[in-house]
Amino acid sequence: MIIGIIIGVLILAVAALFLLTPAPKIVTGVAAKRACSCHFLAGRSAEYIAANENNYSLIKYAKIKYNKEQKTATATFLGLGKLTAAYREGLGCAIVTEDYPLKKVQQLSFSIPTPNPTPDIFAASNFSDKPVFNQEKMKRAVDKAFEGKKRSRAVVIVKDGQIIGEKYSEGLDEKSLLLGWSMTKSITSAMAGVMVQKGMIDINQPVNIPEWKNDERAKITWNNLLQMCSGLKWGENYFWVSDVTKMLAMRGDMYQHAIQSKAKYAPEEKFLYSSGTTNIVAGLQRRQFADIQQYWAFPYRELFHKIGMDSAIMEPDASGTFVGSSYSYATARDWAKFGLLYLNDGMWEGERILPEGWAAYTAIPAPNSEGIYGSMFWLNAGGQYPDAPREAYGAQGFQGQYVYIIPSKNLVVVRLGTGIGDLDFNEFLTEIVAAS
Numbered sequence: 001m002i003i004g005i006i007i008g009v010l011i012l013a014v015a016a017l018f019l020l021t022p023a024p025k026i027v028t029g030v031a032a033k034r035a036c037s038c039h040f041l042a043g044r045s046a047e048y049i050a051a052n053e054n055n056y057s058l059i060k061y062a063k064i065k066y067n068k069e070q071k072t073a074t075a076t077f078l079g080l081g082k083l084t085a086a087y088r089e090g091l092g093c094a095i096v097t098e099d100y101p102l103k104k105v106q107q108l109s110f111s112i113p114t115p116n117p118t119p120d121i122f123a124a125s126n127f128s129d130k131p132v133f134n135q136e137k138m139k140r141a142v143d144k145a146f147e148g149k150k151r152s153r154a155v156v157i158v159k160d161g162q163i164i165g166e167k168y169s170e171g172l173d174e175k176s177l178l179l180g181w182s183m184t185k186s187i188t189s190a191m192a193g194v195m196v197q198k199g200m201i202d203i204n205q206p207v208n209i210p211e212w213k214n215d216e217r218a219k220i221t222w223n224n225l226l227q228m229c230s231g232l233k234w235g236e237n238y239f240w241v242s243d244v245t246k247m248l249a250m251r252g253d254m255y256q257h258a259i260q261s262k263a264k265y266a267p268e269e270k271f272l273y274s275s276g277t278t279n280i281v282a283g284l285q286r287r288q289f290a291d292i293q294q295y296w297a298f299p300y301r302e303l304f305h306k307i308g309m310d311s312a313i314m315e316p317d318a319s320g321t322f323v324g325s326s327y328s329y330a331t332a333r334d335w336a337k338f339g340l341l342y343l344n345d346g347m348w349e350g351e352r353i354l355p356e357g358w359a360a361y362t363a364i365p366a367p368n369s370e371g372i373y374g375s376m377f378w379l380n381a382g383g384q385y386p387d388a389p390r391e392a393y394g395a396q397g398f399q400g401q402y403v404y405i406i407p408s409k410n411l412v413v414v415r416l417g418t419g420i421g422d423l424d425f426n427e428f429l430t431e432i433v434a435a436s
Contacts, residue, residue, distance in 0.1 A: 021241050022250065024081030029095050029249025031062035032075035034179070036085035036093035040071050041313065042177040042329060052153075052171075052418055056399070057239065072102070083249070091296070092315030092327065100252035100318035108320055110296045112313070115305040118349075121340075122163050122333060131160035131410075137435035138165045145428055151400065151421035154178060154332035156414040158340060159436050168332070177311060177329040178416045181397030185278045187299070187314065187338070188324035189226055189362065189376035191285055193346065193354040194302045200288050207284055209259055216263045224267045225281050226375040227366035231265035234274040238398060244275045248326060252318035255283030271369035275325035278376065282324030292320050307341050307348045309334040326398075332414050339394065339403045339412035359405075363393045385426040388433060404429060409436050 031054050038044045038053045046066060054060055062075040071087035084096040090110035096102050138157065142165040145152045153172055157165035168176070180187075195201045203222035212218050217232070224230045235242035243261070251257040258276035265272075289295040296316070304312040311334045315327035330338075342362065346354025362375045371382025378384070380392040394404035400417040402425065413432050417423070 022246060023241050024077045025083055026081075026241060026245045026249040027058045027077045028062055028075035028081040028083040029085075030245070031059045031064060031077075032073050032083050032085040033093055033095055033249070034059075035064045035066070035075065036071075036073035036087055037179070037315065037327070037329070039066060039073060040087035041092045041315075042179075048171060056419060070102070070106075072096075092313055092329075094316065094318040095249065095252065097250065097252040097318060105252075105318045108316070110293065113297055113300050113305065115300075115308075115310040118308050121161065121308055121337070122158075131162050131164055131436075133159055133164050134435045135164075137431070141165070141428065141431035141435050142167050144431070145415060145423065149421040150423040151417045151419040152415060152423065153418055154414070154416040156332045156336045156412075157432055157436070158336045158412040158414075160410050161340065163333070163336075164436070165432070166332075174331060174333050175311075176331060177313070178332060178335075179397075179401070180328045180330065180335065180395070180416075181326055181399060181401050182275070183335070183395035183397040183401050183403060184314070184324060184326050184328040185275075185376040186395035186403070187303075187312075187328055188278050188281055188285070188322070190303060190338075190341070190354065191299055191324075192222065192226060192281065192375075193358040193362075194298075195285065195288065196358070197346075197352065197355045198302075207280075209280075209284075211259055216266070220267055222281070222284070223375075225277050225284075227268075227271070228273055228277055228369075228373060228376075229268045229271055229367050230274075230277055231263050231267050231269055232261040232272070232274065232277060233264040234261055234272060234276050236273055236275060244325075247276060247279070248323070253321070254279040254317045254323060254325075255286075255319070255321050259283070268367040271366050271373060273373070278325040279321070279323065282322045285324075286321050296320075296322075303353065306351065306353050307337050309337045332416055335403050335416070336412050336414045339405050339414065342405050343407060343410065343412055363391075385429055387426055387430040392429065400425070406433060409433060411436050 035049050038049045062077045065074045072084050074084040076082045085093045086105045087093050088108045090112050142155050145155050153169040155167050206221050220230045236244045247254050247257050258279045286295050312330040314322045316322050342359045345359045362377050365371045365381050366373045377393050378396045381390055392404050392406045400420040402415045404413040
């Protein structure tokens with residue numbers, strides 16, 4: 001009896017603590033944003049979104065109402081924390097906040113530049129020789145990624161520039177837009193590389209943020225930010241109230257939120273993975289342009305459309321700055337093209353997109369990262385995947401989004417999912433390598 005009362009009191013205390021924190025709004029903010037993007041940007045039905053996109057953690061308990069006329073998705077959680085995300089033409093969705101009400105959010109619009117007509121690099125007619133690989137082993141490895149509760153939704157394997165393995169979960173195909181989550185960080189890093197190639201920035205120079213000029217943060221360089229070694233204090237916990245969840249679910253200007261972070265360590269003293277750091281880089285990139293339309297056009301004209309990654313879309317926050325940490329969509333095949341750009345040292349069809357050696361720089365272990373991280377790319381140098389080649393590196397995102405590059409095998413491995421589930425990525429990657 002007494003034990004039952006104690007347990008009941010503890011449950012009530014935990015519930016009260018939860019409801020008195022920003023947690024309900026974090027749940028509704030994440031749920032509304034993803035529902036909005038999946039519905040109005042990626043074209044998925046409300047039923048599919050409920051069953052596949054928002055079916056995890058507490059997010060699955062959020063109630064979503066879509067307004068097709070306003071192009072909004074509004075979420076509530078246990079009747080609390082009501083938040084709305086709104087679609088903007090050419091820009092995707094953003095959270096509506098007090099600082100950025102619906103009318104202000106939807107004032108922003110953008111016409112994505114029309115891609116130049118380019119041949120499909122994955123068309124069979126573009127190749128004279130077939131890559132050598134074990135077809136039976138490859139098929140078995142790809143099929144295995146979809147078995148049981150592995151929660152894979154797309155796998156694309158590219159060797160010698162050709163697709164040698166490809167599969168999708170029910171309801172999806174090679175034209176489906178899929179969220180990259182933190183693989184967007186790698187795109188933000190690539191944008192920095194393009195800016196270096198064009199002489200727009202010097203990554204070894206301090207970033208010169210006015211709010212930092214009178215304290216120790218004045219020494220932070222672009223390189224420190226790209227390597228997640230800025231020394232800034234940050235909490236990256238996706239399953240509770242933290243700096244990252246408050247930023248993504250509740251803030252209209254994520255750059256301004258992130259630059260409020262105080263210095264906790266000297267630059268390069270400690271590696272600390274931080275979505276806030278990436279959104280600082282995104283805000284700094286915006287500062288390189290006098291006109292916001294030019295800023296929005298930059299990744300399309302200078303990166304995506306150069307490599308035929310024509311499905312790709314990056315979403316800005318309510319203020320108009322790209323959410324460089326988290327929000328980009330592309331087809332699985334186009335994610336593979338992003339990996340190919342790095343496999344080819346930043347060259348594409350004879351044109352240099354990234355500086356010579358940028359791919360190698362990307363794969364240099366960040367100070368004190370124990371070989372797991374480079375320049376907004378994850379590395380296997382520290383043996384994160386013990387049975388896979390140590391040279392492997394790539395983009396990774398929440399819920400098991402991967403684009404891995406393995407230079408010695410001339411291989412790009414793409415896996416996109418709705419979670420990790422029972423997937424053993426070390427085993428998956430190792431079996432792909434063995435088959436190739």
